[in-house]
Amino acid sequence: MLILAGTPIGDVEDVSPRLRRVLAEAEVIAAEDTRRFRGLCQRMGLETDARVVSFFDGNEAERTPGLIEDLQNGRTVVVVTDAGMPSVSDPGYRLVAAAVAEGLPITAVPGPSAVLTALAVSGLPVDRFCFEGFLPRKPGQRRARFTSLATEERTMVFFEAPHRLAGFLEDAAAVLGADRPAAVCRELTKTYEEVVRGTLAELAAWAVEGARGEITVVVQGAEAVDADPDAAVAEVQRLMADGQRMKPAVAEVAERTGMARNALYEAVLEARRGS
Numbered sequence: 001m002l003i004l005a006g007t008p009i010g011d012v013e014d015v016s017p018r019l020r021r022v023l024a025e026a027e028v029i030a031a032e033d034t035r036r037f038r039g040l041c042q043r044m045g046l047e048t049d050a051r052v053v054s055f056f057d058g059n060e061a062e063r064t065p066g067l068i069e070d071l072q073n074g075r076t077v078v079v080v081t082d083a084g085m086p087s088v089s090d091p092g093y094r095l096v097a098a099a100v101a102e103g104l105p106i107t108a109v110p111g112p113s114a115v116l117t118a119l120a121v122s123g124l125p126v127d128r129f130c131f132e133g134f135l136p137r138k139p140g141q142r143r144a145r146f147t148s149l150a151t152e153e154r155t156m157v158f159f160e161a162p163h164r165l166a167g168f169l170e171d172a173a174a175v176l177g178a179d180r181p182a183a184v185c186r187e188l189t190k191t192y193e194e195v196v197r198g199t200l201a202e203l204a205a206w207a208v209e210g211a212r213g214e215i216t217v218v219v220q221g222a223e224a225v226d227a228d229p230d231a232a233v234a235e236v237q238r239l240m241a242d243g244q245r246m247k248p249a250v251a252e253v254a255e256r257t258g259m260a261r262n263a264l265y266e267a268v269l270e271a272r273r274g275s
Contacts, residue, residue: 001071001076001077001104001105001106001107002067002071002077002079002095002096002099002104002105002106002107003022003026003076003077003078003079003106003107003108003109004079004085004086004087004092004096004106004107004108004109005019005022005023005078005079005080005086005108005109005111006019006084006085006086006108006109006110006111006112006113007019007040007080007081007082007083007084007111007112008040008083008111008112008189009083009084009112009113009114009117009188009189009214010083010112010187010188010189010190010193010214011189011190012040012043012044014111014112014189015044016109016111018109019109019111020044020046022078022109023041023046023048023050023078023080024046024047024048025076026048026050026076026077026078027050027051027070027075027076027077028050028051028052028053028067028070028075028076028077028078029048029050029051029052029053029077029078029079029080030053030054030055030063030067030077030078030079030080030091030095031052031053031054031055031080031081032054032055032056032080032081032082032090032091033054033056033082034052034053034054036082037052037080038052040080050078053067055067055079055091055095056091057091060091060092060094060095061094063095064094064095064098065098067095068095068098068099068102068104071099071102071104072102072104079091079092079095083112083114083214084111084112084113084114084115085108085110085111085113088113088115088131089133089134089159112189114159114185114188114214114216115131115157115216117185117188117189117216118157118183118185118188118216118217118218119155119157119218121183121185121188121195122155122183122185122195122197122218123183123197124155124181124182124183124218124219124220125155125220125221126155128153128154128155128221129154129155129156129157130152130154130155130156130157131156131157132145132149132156132157132158133158133159134158134159134160134161135158135160135168137164139167139171142167142168142171143171143174143175146171146172146175146176147175147255149176150175150176150222150255151222151255151258152221152222153221153222153223153224154221155218155219155220155221156218156219156221157216157217157218157219158216158217158218158219159215159216159217160215160216160217161215162210162211162212162213162215163210165184165207165211165215165217166204166207166208166210168217169182169184169200169203169204169207169217170204172200172204172217172219173199173200173201173204176200176219176222177200178199178200178201179199179200179201180199180200180219180220181197181198181199181219181220182197182198182199182200182203182217182218182219182220183195183196183197183198183203183217183218184196184203184206184207184211184215184216184217185215185216185217185218186211186212186213186214186215187212187213187214188214188216190213192213200219222258224258227257227258227259228257229259229263229264229267232253232254232257232259232264232267233264233267233268233271235253235257236249236250236253236264236268237268237271239252239253246265246268247265250264250265250268
């Protein structure tokens, strides 16, 4: 059995009785950082006789065949990361995919999640949300990703490193709007937990002084816009009259209005046929 085990994102008291039992009974434990895992066991007061192997982004592909072999030989393999659930912006996906391909049994020990914890305390709508993880480090690529999310109506959750937080928030404010509500959640469940709420512009100004620890950012989605199909078609036609080709003109207007690109393309074609 392959078991994906969620570990505390901060407070060790969040360890469940089931996690204690699974770690104690495991035969192989694939840990993102073996030293941090040993530290967690020490704080838990837990001893394990399992074979503990390192399993991180840099060696996940290399380690996976051996772990699959362990599973095929009837061993219980438990995957743990430094904090939270494996596979969610952490190692685990490749191993799960390989286990699925081999028809091997997989289960999970649910545990604390920075994504859900941040959503719960953010004060922002949580009925619909999406997880975007870490955005590209380079400003240009990061802004491009924000541009693609400009019309996203669901609340968005991001991870970010402390030293990149100010730049992240500045780009978010520039692309998504300075007045867009958001929350920066820092060191969740830990001693110095802090949740700072405000507009993206306000949070960007706050972050200039620097922030430390594990950071999760929650950003409210865009307001729903009822696009006017006729106006969208007219805008595409205007761009084409100015020399832009039809396909990029449709893409630009669809991005700006929230209309489905294919539907707008067909509407423009229909308008041309009827003219």
